[in-house]
Amino acid sequence: MGLNNLENKIREDRLFFDEEPSADHFIKFKEKLDFLAESENKKHVFSFPIRKVMAVAASAGLVLFISIFALSEYKNKEEAAPQLSEELLHVKMYYSTLSDEKMEKINRCVSNSSENELLLESTKNRLLKLDENTQVLEEKLSYAQGNKQLENAYIQSLMAKSEVTNQIYEQLCTENTQILITY
Incomplete structure (x- = not known):
């Protein structure tokens, strides 16, 4: 139809x-064709800067969005970082307390001799290295919970720190006590 x-x-x-x-x-x-041609030219003249502004604004918005997203992801990872098990925290607290107590005793009983100060300084350096090693193991453990090898290495690192402080205590404080007794 x-x-x-x-x-x-x-x-x-x-x-x-x-x-x-x-x-x-x-x-x-x-006249109508000329009018349409002029309006098209005006659109192009105005649209070019507007397009630039829009492109810059869109780019800035995209960069801002990506930064905010990345920052929030980073914060979430920090907050969600797994912690050590309760058992390992108790072990850490136990050995740290022993080491700290021995270091306090060592600092009290060390005389001002340069030999003892050098020994104490080298001990502190060894303890710092052990602390760094323990920290690395702790970080690995927080992401690999249940890994028995890492747990054992972590506990041995804590024990090593305690043993070093015990050895230095025996070496410095026992000798100082014996020297004082003989006088």
């Missing part, structure tokens, strides 16, 4: 197809 209507319209208006439009029609058509 729609096609038949179109064909009928073409047949009825066939006489107008051969007629030339009036000069007024051409002038109006040219």
